[in-house]
Amino acid sequence: MNDAESSRLALLHFLERVQERDLVRTRRWIADEERREAERRVGEERHPPTPEWLIERGLDRKNTVAVHTGECWDPGKRVRPATRAQAIEALRQQVPACSKCRPDTALGIVD
Template sequence: MIEHGLDRRNIVALHTGQCWDPGKRAEPATRAQAVEALHRQVPACTKCRPDTALGIVDLGR
């Protein structure tokens, strides 16, 4: 899931579909969208760890 900020163009976090804390402005995303968001340095939720669930542990950070 991709969580948007007040400005819908701003992505504030990435979550798994089972996350218990996705925020009110989260919407479903494809795997490709989630991977692209991680590559653009969108923060992964620290509770559900979507980066680990997608098999992307380190992006050179």
């Protein structure tokens, strides 16, 4: 066996070791990604459903500031879920409807 064949064989063995390490690393990446995906699914399953209606309270939590739909993009920080009946009652008591999501229109209570 000459040196060229010997060095070619050594290079192929080296390539094999590199590829095995790459394969191990790729499998680790796949396992990590599968774990993250499973965690994301569990998080989605545990996440409570979006309420249909929200009532926003003031700083003192006694006065009601606005009524929002559950999908409002600007509900404020002090909101609590509400039933349809609670949202309608709040609007009838002159609580302002959010100007962005228009819950009064969604509830069919437009003056």
